[in-house]
Amino acid sequence: MLTWHDARHLEPGQFAAYEKGLWARALSGEAVLGFARLARCALVGAFEDPHRALRLSYIGDRFPIVRRRTGGGSLSLDPDTLMVVLAFPMGRHSAVEPAALMSVLCAPLLAAIRALDVDAAFTAPNDLVVAGRKVASAFLSRADGVILFEAALPLALDIEELLKTLRLPLEKLSAQGILAARQRYAPLRALVPGLATGALRALIATKMAQALGLHARREPPPSPALEGALVKESRPPPDVAAFLKTPGGVLYLDAWLDPKAAVREARLTGAVACLDPNLFLRLETSLVSTHVTGLEAALTEALGATKPDIIGVESADIAYLGHLCAARFLIGRELGLGAATQISTFSPNRNEPIDAILASIDAVLLPYCAKPTWCKWRHRDGCPECGRCEVGEAYTLARGRQLDVTTITNFEHLRAVLADLKKSGKRAFLGVCCTDFFLKRDYAFVEAGIPAVFLDIAGDTCYTLRQEEEAYAGRFEAEAFMDARLLGRLLDWRDRLTTLGNDDLKGGKQSTTLLPEAD
């Protein structure tokens, strides 16, 4: 029997207790399905860092932030979104691959939507779409013999509120951004005018029951829990942090270190569909007391040979975060910086040490947004080094070393420059760009396959000002700050390494200055 109910309207703080109640019933062998609508809130995924996923400055005291049990991306919710929550004993679904399980459990939801004459389809990893526009998103968790499947089904959607709430790596709040975002969603009432939600709920319950081989039976809604669980997190910035874009989403590793650079506390986060609710906590715990340079090995050991229960993320990806953290730590130590969070590396060969990449740098790419808005060179490649901005200093530093230096003026220009670098056999480049750009457009760098060291820019970026549409077209009108002194220190380090000789470095040996200090 699949017992189902309509919980109607819940306060956001009641959602955790509501999920817990359904989970507990599944633990005792019941299959239970609930529908709920939450008052205005941000619902963060089980493993998401609200600081990275949400625009906290906008949310402020406007509405609460709550966390759900399932992984995946955060949601901007209001009562116009129908939340579907299904909990059942996992039985034959215990060994199904996570990606396949998502598709299997989305199938009855899809069947219900298609029964409304809507030509929807499942698209991996977790969406239902109509002609490429999102109708619903689904999320999963499984542990202790229970599967929890959740789906958010917007009946109507306030796109502007959504874009103000979430830090989506996609369209933003420019007029074009809102238009583009609108094209990416298809709220159900727009597809089915006059939609009867009562009938929809009954239809979903019937299809879900059929998929599980059960009969559907309606029950009265459970009494809502009184206790509230709101997300309130504030902690100091990490001493070292790294991120990695994977097919399953962006993963972050933050670590807080003791004076000997051993981990006091670690935190793995991301909008990833990790089905195992305990995996990240187990990995974080395994890192405590590990020297920062041993994070990769510690993660590899803790992960073991079992494939992690995550969609689109491999064990090697998680372990590589440890490598990236160590690289940033070593860069920070070499340059006398704290966390070196401004510097990232990319290499098609994950084993390539940071100093091998640095020693190979023979080109520098700078963003036009760091040039002053009044400079007539802002939207052109080149700079006569008039001495009135940091970009000019960067040109001096690069040209003094006979490095190729280019101002990137828009996205197409970047792709053309990367293709030229590749064609002319450049070994690596030093690129200046904001992290958001790197995360969103990393495929351009992956395609080019040239190792790179990236220096982040500070100040207003077109992402914080929500103007990236303009930025890609070269029309961003605010100024980002580029730290030319730090760029100079990176190039000085490159010079020292170049005199050391690349061969030693390519062989995997790191310069002695980079070896971890003895405890």
Ligand code: SF4
């Ligand atoms: S140094 Fe170059 S980029 Fe900066 S203001 Fe002068 S000409 Fe413009």
Ligand code: SF4
């Ligand atoms: S995305 Fe915007 S802020 Fe970031 S580097 Fe490009 S132009 Fe500058």
